[in-house]
Amino acid sequence: MCRIGSIKSLTPIGPRSALELMLPQQEGHDNSGFAMVMQDLAGPFAEWKDRPLLSAACTREGMRAVDDYMAEHHFSLLFSWTPKYDARPGLDIRPMERYLFRVYDYPPHYRYSSDEEKAALLLDTRLALRSMLEEHDEGFVYSFWPDTLTLKEIGDPRDIATYFRLWDDSCPLLAKNIVTQCRQNTNYDIVRYAAHPFFLQGYTLCANGENTFYTKNREFQKSLHRGYTGFESDSQCLLYTLHYVLNELKWPIEYYKHVITPLPFAEIDKREDAEVLRIIRETLAHLEINGPNAIIAMLPDGRMMTCCDSKKLRPVVVGRTKDMLAISSEVCGLNAIMPDRDVSTDIYPGERETIVIDNDLRVHICRQ
Amino acid sequence: MQTVKALDNCTDDLRWIIRYDPTRCTMCGSCVAQCMQNAIEVRMMRQDLTVSEKPWPDPEKKHLARPVIRQKTDLAHLCVGCGFCAKVCPNDAIHPERNPDQRIPVIARVNGPIRRGGRTNLNTQRTLDAIVVGRISQMTDPALDSERHTFDMRAPLGRVLPSRDLASELQVRDGKLVKTGHTPPVNWIYPLIFSDMSIGALSTRAWEAIAMAAAYLNEECGLPVRMSSGEGGMPVRLMESDKLKYFIIQIASGHFGWDRIVKALPRMKVDPAGVLIKIGQGAKPGDGGLLPASKVAPHIQAIRGVPKSTLHSPPNHQGLYSIEESVQKMHLSLNAAFGFRVPVAIKCAASATSVSVYNNLLRDPYRICGGFFIDGIQGGTGAANEVSLDHTGHPVVSKLRDCYLAAVRQGLQGQIPLWAGGGVGLTGNAAADAFKMICLGANGVFIGKLLIQLLGCVGNENGRCNNCSTGLCPNGICSQDPRLVARLDVDRGAQAIVDYVLAFDSELRKLMAPIGNSSLPVGRSDALVATDHAVAEKLGIAYAC
Numbered sequence: 001m002c003r004i005g006s007i008k009s010l011t012p013i014g015p016r017s018a019l020e021l022m023l024p025q026q027e028g029h030d031n032s033g034f035a036m037v038m039q040d041l042a043g044p045f046a047e048w049k050d051r052p053l054l055s056a057a058c059t060r061e062g063m064r065a066v067d068d069y070m071a072e073h074h075f076s077l078l079f080s081w082t083p084k085y086d087a088r089p090g091l092d093i094r095p096m097e098r099y100l101f102r103v104y105d106y107p108p109h110y111r112y113s114s115d116e117e118k119a120a121l122l123l124d125t126r127l128a129l130r131s132m133l134e135e136h137d138e139g140f141v142y143s144f145w146p147d148t149l150t151l152k153e154i155g156d157p158r159d160i161a162t163y164f165r166l167w168d169d170s171c172p173l174l175a176k177n178i179v180t181q182c183r184q185n186t187n188y189d190i191v192r193y194a195a196h197p198f199f200l201q202g203y204t205l206c207a208n209g210e211n212t213f214y215t216k217n218r219e220f221q222k223s224l225h226r227g228y229t230g231f232e233s234d235s236q237c238l239l240y241t242l243h244y245v246l247n248e249l250k251w252p253i254e255y256y257k258h259v260i261t262p263l264p265f266a267e268i269d270k271r272e273d274a275e276v277l278r279i280i281r282e283t284l285a286h287l288e289i290n291g292p293n294a295i296i297a298m299l300p301d302g303r304m305m306t307c308c309d310s311k312k313l314r315p316v317v318v319g320r321t322k323d324m325l326a327i328s329s330e331v332c333g334l335n336a337i338m339p340d341r342d343v344s345t346d347i348y349p350g351e352r353e354t355i356v357i358d359n360d361l362r363v364h365i366c367r368q
Numbered sequence: 369m370q371t372v373k374a375l376d377n378c379t380d381d382l383r384w385i386i387r388y389d390p391t392r393c394t395m396c397g398s399c400v401a402q403c404m405q406n407a408i409e410v411r412m413m414r415q416d417l418t419v420s421e422k423p424w425p426d427p428e429k430k431h432l433a434r435p436v437i438r439q440k441t442d443l444a445h446l447c448v449g450c451g452f453c454a455k456v457c458p459n460d461a462i463h464p465e466r467n468p469d470q471r472i473p474v475i476a477r478v479n480g481p482i483r484r485g486g487r488t489n490l491n492t493q494r495t496l497d498a499i500v501v502g503r504i505s506q507m508t509d510p511a512l513d514s515e516r517h518t519f520d521m522r523a524p525l526g527r528v529l530p531s532r533d534l535a536s537e538l539q540v541r542d543g544k545l546v547k548t549g550h551t552p553p554v555n556w557i558y559p560l561i562f563s564d565m566s567i568g569a570l571s572t573r574a575w576e577a578i579a580m581a582a583a584y585l586n587e588e589c590g591l592p593v594r595m596s597s598g599e600g601g602m603p604v605r606l607m608e609s610d611k612l613k614y615f616i617i618q619i620a621s622g623h624f625g626w627d628r629i630v631k632a633l634p635r636m637k638v639d640p641a642g643v644l645i646k647i648g649q650g651a652k653p654g655d656g657g658l659l660p661a662s663k664v665a666p667h668i669q670a671i672r673g674v675p676k677s678t679l680h681s682p683p684n685h686q687g688l689y690s691i692e693e694s695v696q697k698m699h700l701s702l703n704a705a706f707g708f709r710v711p712v713a714i715k716c717a718a719s720a721t722s723v724s725v726y727n728n729l730l731r732d733p734y735r736i737c738g739g740f741f742i743d744g745i746q747g748g749t750g751a752a753n754e755v756s757l758d759h760t761g762h763p764v765v766s767k768l769r770d771c772y773l774a775a776v777r778q779g780l781q782g783q784i785p786l787w788a789g790g791g792v793g794l795t796g797n798a799a800a801d802a803f804k805m806i807c808l809g810a811n812g813v814f815i816g817k818l819l820i821q822l823l824g825c826v827g828n829e830n831g832r833c834n835n836c837s838t839g840l841c842p843n844g845i846c847s848q849d850p851r852l853v854a855r856l857d858v859d860r861g862a863q864a865i866v867d868y869v870l871a872f873d874s875e876l877r878k879l880m881a882p883i884g885n886s887s888l889p890v891g892r893s894d895a896l897v898a899t900d901h902a903v904a905e906k907l908g909i910a911y912a913c
Contacts, residue, residue: 210509212884215894216781223779224531249534252543264520265556276538276545282554283529285782290885291509311517311886313510 002183003329004196004206004316006296007337008304008357010323012042012174015166017337019157022182024332033184034157035195037204038149038175040302045149048079048103052122055150056129057096057192058139065132066100066139073125074107081172083164093155093163096139101149119201123227140192143199149173152195157182179298181206194232198239201227201247202300205239208329209293209314213286217241220286224248241287242297253305254366255280257354260289261310263368296327304357312351318363319346325361377441381471383831384449384464386439392461395435399453399462404840404852407447408462411438437462443476450826450833450842466830482754483658485836485846486827487651487791487817490758491745494794495765495903496801502897502912505884514874514881521876521888523812524785525594525616525642526554526711526738531779552735553711555641558585558593559812559888560802560872562819563789564618564644564715566600566625568659568668568679569750569836570820571853574845578819579606580858581865582614589866591873594641596814599657599681601625601671607632612640616713619702620646622657622681624672633705642711642738643702645694647685650743650790652752653717653761657681660751662839665848691728699736713739718762718790726771730780739785741814742768746791748817750846751837764790765808769907772809772891781809781891789814794829796821798868799875808907809891820845822868823861 003025007017018036045053056066070077081101110118126144133139142150151173153160161167181196196206211217214234221228221240225248228240238260245256262281268274281288292313297305306316306327318327319334321341328334331346349355352368379385386408400408413436420427439447447464454463476482505511512519529537529551538545562582567575575598582595592614599620606612607629617640619626648654659668659679669676688694694714702712714737716725722742729737744764749757768788775781788810792801794817802813817825824843827833836846844856880886883895897912898904904911 210884212505212509213889213892216889216891219776219891220779220781223776250540251538251545252540255545264518265522273544275547278554278556279529279534279538279547279551280545282524282782283531283534285524285528285890288887290887290889291505292884311512 002181002196002208003333004181004208004294004296005326005328005333006177006179006298006304007324007326008177008361009325010176010361012176013178013324014169014171014174015151015161015178016171018178018180019161019166021326021328021333021337022157022180024336025328025330026182031156031182032190033152033154033195034160034180034182035152035197036150036178036180037143037197037199037298038173038178039147039204039298040176041147041149042174042176043172044079044081045103045147049147051078051103051105052144052146053149054100054102054104054141054144055148056100056139056141057098057152058100058133059097061136062133062138063098063100066129069129069132070104074109075104075125077102078105079103086162086165088162091155091159091163093153093159095153095163098139099151123201127227127229145199145202148199148202148204149175150199152192154184154190154192177298177302177304179204179206179296191232193230196233196235198233198236200239200243203239203243203247204298205235205242205295207235207238207293207295208316209235209309210291211235211237211289211293212291213289216286217289238289238293238295239297244287246299253299253356254354254368256305257307257352257366257368259284259287261368262288294329302359305354306349307354308349308351310351315348317346317348318355318357319343320361320363323361325357325363377443377475379439379441380467380469381475382439382441382446383467383470383472384447385467386437386447386453386462387465388437388462390434390436390461392459393437394459394461396458398456398458399437402452402456404842404849405445405448405835406440407445408437408439408453410435412436413438443478446472448833448835449831450835452842483751483837484754484757484834485748485750485752486757486834487748487794487829488745488757488761489829489831491761491763492794492829493763495763496804497795498900498903499804499896499898499907499909501803501807501879501883501895502910503895504882509884511884512881512886514877517881517886519877519880519886521559521873521880522556522592523559523888524554525557525713526785527552527735528554528783528785529735530783550708552738553709554738555711556592557641557812558591559806560593560798560869561616561787561812561814562593562595563814563816564596564598564646565750565816565820566598566618566659567602567671568600568624568663569598569846571841571844571847571856572667573853573856573858574820574823574861577823577856577858577861578865579615580862581869583611584862584866585869586614589870591869593869596644597625599624599646600668601628603671604628604632608635608637610638612636613638615640616642616644618644618646619698620657620681621683621685622679624674624679624681627673628671639706639710642713643706644741645698645702645712645714647694647714648683648717648719648743649749650717650745650747650761650764651749652756653719654683655752655756655760656683658751658837660837660839663848668848691725695729695732695734695737699732700734703736711738712736713741713787715741715743718742718744718764718767720762722762722767723770723774726784727774729784730775730778737784739787740771741787741789742771744788744790746794747789749836764788765805766906768805768810769808773908776891782811785811787812787814789816793818799872799879802872803876803879804896807889807892807895809893811888811890819865822864823856
């Protein structure tokens with residue numbers, strides 16, 4: 001069983017906090033990797049918040065291919081950050097040759113395009129880069145989105161942090177929102193794309209669990225949206241459904257739970273909105289999940305969300321202080337990063353609840 | 369050399385030979401009196417016997433003429449192997465025995481094609497038995513407890529809204545979704561439908577037993593099982609009662625019973641669960657319906673509004689010649705008849721063309737096709753030409769899978785629910801069959817033959833009985849002869865069906881629990897593995913050995 005976590009802070013924090021949140025939970029996972037998505041960036045990326053940031057890991061050839069592609073498609077490089085690697089011997093890490101964290105300006109002809117058009121461009125560009133790099137096994141593209149940075153690597157999370165100098169107080173990676181996870185995919189081949197969190201057009205999600213309706217989810221999602229691809233992990237289905245409900249259907253967030261874990265028919269029948277809930281259950285039957293799951297998601301507007309499967313077979317807890325809130329699989333993670341918090345305010349979401357955290361750290365609990 | 373009329377039939381030519389032991393026979397006559405085929409008779413037989421009639425041994429050879437039971441050898445009085453003589457005999461003196469050297473297929477066509485009921489006797493392969501539920505939750509995710517957890521086992525009957533229409537049909541107002549227009553009716557029912565067997569094919573009592581079981585399962589057991597009426601109408605009082613909601617009214621090419629149904633429409637208190645247009649039947653595709661005159665008793669004439677004669681439902685609906693037209697004409701008019709409140713589904717025999725039909729239905733622009741019922745070659749029938757039963761049709765398993773995957777390729781899975789039947793429960797294990805069909809893409813299954821087997825039908829795929837077409841059903845299930853119908857205990861029959869469905873429900877949970885699913889795993893083919901390579905390849909599931 002993996003462990004997942006996220007931190008939302010009023011002041012920017014570094015990856016160190018994410019590691020401190022996750023490492024106490026190590027008994028529950030095998031420490032086979034580290035991955036995080038940072039949003040609402042501070043530090044050197046802060047001045048480029050409205051420009052897309054590419055996060056990728058690749059070979060030298062891959063980097064040249066990315067350069068060529070971006071130039072051909074009229075993206076101009078605004079800022080590039082390269083980690084100062086600490087490649088001391090003995091580290092358990094399988095690093096790629098190059099890590100790209102690059103801010104681009106939109107092509108000139110997109111200057112007056114709508115947000116939807118820009119979002120489509122960024123998705124298509126990421127998919128094209130991914131496909132191009134995959135062809136010769138030259139690397140991985142994790143995200144291409146404004147104000148969003150993704151780092152994923154295979155190895156011991158402590159050593160990965162050492163390699164990228166994430167422990168250092170001077171680490172320039174700072175953000176108000178971090179979603180993180182410390183394990184590579186275990187049920188299938190170890191592929192960097194299969195490591196949580198997953199990202200699509202501003203939506204980030206990581207899950208602890210097993211989606212036993214993976215096959216039917218995947219078969220349905222493939223036809224719903226061109227961005228629903230990869231499927232290296234059964235948990236990607238949960239991200240794509242979140243994206244579909246919020247971004248495509250533009251439904252309020254509480255309906256996500258009605259899609260993935262619909263109420264039993266007997267309960268639906270008693271509700272005033274039975275007709276609507278029945279239609280959702282009918283039409284999106286192939287997006288239902290079964291199996292144990294706890295989910296942490298981050299939305300394009302910075303809000304965070306967590307919920308569980310309908311039998312609450314996987315744990316998740318929300319802890320908070322005045323200026324920080326964290327979601328974690330285990331409470332020991334919360335104790336590590338916010339030992340002085342009032343534990344009586346911790347929230348253990350029920351199997352029918354969706355917890356939504358605003359950017360001012362206000363918590364909303366939606367009953368399904 | 370003795371002369372012999374070589375073309376005369378003798379018992380060795382027949383499918384069943386009556387084995388009779390005169391030493392056990394008490395001459396009660398029950399076997400002869402009960403034989404609806406009139407296949408045995410009492411005759412006098414000359415016998416040389418050594419008898420001892422005194423209280424002490426005093427053997428004496430006698431030449432006696434004694435009454436015995438003899439089997440008739442003419443084709444009109446064939447023993448069908450029902451075994452009711454053995455059932456009624458108080459002394460185990462008589463029983464039919466299968467004759468491996470029979471010549472019936474050769475000699476029985478003197479009056480035209482052989483007709484019978486039952487299932488195909490040739491294509492009895494069991495694809496489903498080459499599949500096992502192989503993806504068991506072990507350490508990756510927890511298996512559920514079939515006794516403790518709740519399971520939501522419901523299947524849609526009705527046209528499911530395409531996801532692309534969601535944005536227009538549901539709109540956000542004050543943070544809540546509200547329905548803005550008319551959406552097609554969908555009934556969520558139990559994933560097991562009592563399939564269409566008409567009043568006429570069945571005795572009224574047998575139909576009543578199944579109907580009682582359906583109502584009981586709904587009202588006492590909380591299982592929303594639905595029953596299809598079959599083509600032949602329904603009792604008017606039932607149509608005017610609130611029990612109508614448990615029934616799917618069938619319309620087939622003969623339109624039998626629909627004059628009464630139409631007249632009852634204004635007086636219906638509740639809507640039926642659905643309307644099922646029958647295009648074809650898996651047991652005898654392309655052969656049309658057949659109700660022999662011998663079964664068209666006065667009450668059948670009344671319900672169907674017909675004179676006493678053999679009733680043929682044509683092999684096709686005379687007014688239709690294309691799928692698009694069927695959608696426009698029949699679906700639309702039947703939807704309209706019930707105010708667009710009742711799902712209208714269609715049933716076809718499985719065929720090499722099933723995917724084409726399903727594709728066409730999926731593109732139905734009116735959103736009025738509420739289900740596609742695929743009936744396989746192993747389905748049963750009350751009467752058919754044997755050549756149709758044994759040599760036409762299509763196995764249902766791969767065809768169901770083909771249809772489901774055709775929808776998947778277009779992203780249209782689930783929009784027109786798939787219901788599969790024709791051989792479900794052939795070996796008595798309907799829950800396992802249903803579960804596997806559901807994993808392969810069926811929303812639910814329908815059973816027919818199994819229901820009458822629960823009522824006592826002894827017919828099988830080895831040529832036993834299958835006498836449904838003659839109206840001489842020994843159980844009174846497929847007969848309109850009041851003397852035979854009186855043999856059927858309606859209450860016990862209904863109870864047998866209820867007990868079976870309750871066991872089915874339990875067994876379905878016991879299959880869902882190990883794979884960790886609390887709702888039906890429709891299309892979850894990863895839960896299955898095949899032990900036969902060809903089956904695995906055809907169905908797109910994993911092979912295991």
